[in-house]
Amino acid sequence: MTKELVQTVSFETHDFEDLEEASAGWDQQYYKMTPGEFSGKIDFAQAGSCQIIRETWNQKMKYCGSGPKNTVGLALPLKQRGTGSWVGSPACLDTVIVQVPDKQGEYVGTDFWDTLILAIPENELESYASLIGNYDGLFEGGHKALKLNPQSAARLRRAGLEFFHLLKTSLPGREQQIVAASKHLTQMFLFELAQSHHIRDDDVRTCNARKLVKKATELVAGETNRTIELLEICAELGVSLRTLHYAFQEVTGMSPATWLRRERLNRVHKMLKRAAPTDILVKQVALDNGFIHAxxxxxxxxxxxxxxxxxxxxxSAAP
Known part of the structure; x- marks a missing residue:
């Protein structure tokens, strides 16, 4: 079995710009946003292909940068005063910052930030999928600020602190133990994030899903003489096909195609029931509602x- 290397760096500093070079492969800049003496600390571990970092600041700082090439960056505060901001979204104590690969992000912190950070290669995420279940959509699109439930956040904080305790107390020659602990923490982090992401969907997405379904239904109702395609709906509403599908499944329990087709069928049904046989043709009503093939x-x-x-x-004509 090939041994996986473990590299570690640990230091304290009063020069905030030292943070820029502390973590291998990161392209980052730091800006000190409040007056007073800066005090910071870095504990860095490269265990196998993943990085696990603990970073502490005592000042309000602004970070601009990106992680190592082709990696997903995840950060969860161990301690934090107040609420920070990640690419414009609020980031509180139980918020996981998600930095997608190879894109610059900006974080404006609070006046104290002690944080657990993971950098995971994209190609390794696939290997975790069968172990942690579905986290589809978590790392697609742009950067995110995802709220964990408090229990998940607490479990991850304990696991992170245990990892760094192992790192400091492990005897020479125990590199594989550290790599195994790194993989366990990464797997646990992704599992808790995926679970909380689904809970967050239940709590927050339902309202947005209802609005999206309503808008899509109204859009289809406003089109006559043709069937509006799902991709056209997505373009009009500014969402992905996957988002549209999830919204309809959440609200209606059906695919958007099925739901919208049934909406049109019901519209035809109502028109036929209200009309006199001498006034309209079935074929014309069908065409007017986007049914091309009789x-x-x-x-x-x-x-x-x-x-x-x-x-x-x-x-409708019966007495």
Whole structure:
């Protein structure tokens, strides 16, 4: 078995710019935003291909930069006074900062920040998927500030502190023990983040999902004579197809295509029920609601309502 190397650096400093060179591979700049003497500390470990860092500041600082190439950066405060800001989003004590690969980010901290930071290569995230379950969407798009539930945050803080205790007390020749502990902490971090992400979706996304479903439904209702495609809806609303799908599943329990098609079928049904047979043609009503193929429309209608569209129209004329 090939031994995985462990490299460590630990130091304290009164020069905040020392932080810029402390972590291997990071492209970063720090700005001191409050007066007074700066005091900082770095504990850095490169264990295998992952980095685990503990970084402490006693001043309000601004960080601008990116992590090592092709890595996802994650940061969770161990201690923090007040609320910071990550790319414009509030970052409180239980917030995980997610820095996507190879993109500059900006964090404005509080007047005290003691933080656990992980840098995980993109290609290693795949290997964790089967172990931690689905974290689909967590690392897509731009940077994020994701709120953990308090219990998850507390577990990760304890695990992070235990890792650095092991790092300081481990005897020479125990590199593989440190690498194993690093992998365990990384796996645990991703698992807790994925679990809290789903909880956050339940608490926060539902309201947004309802608004999105409402807007998409209204958009389709406003289109006549054609079927508006899902990608057109996404472009109009400024969301991804995946986001649209998740919103509809959350609110309706159906795919957007199924829900919107049933909305149109119901619209046809109501129009036919309200019309006199001598006033409209079934085919025209179907076309007006985006059903181009008459035969396909008729099958869908029968399956949904249990009768032919012409029967609905004739019923409307019955005394």
């Amino acid at each position: 035969g396909h429309f008729s099958k869908q209608y029968v399956k949904h309502f249990g009768c032919l569209p012409s029967e609905t129209l004739n019923i």
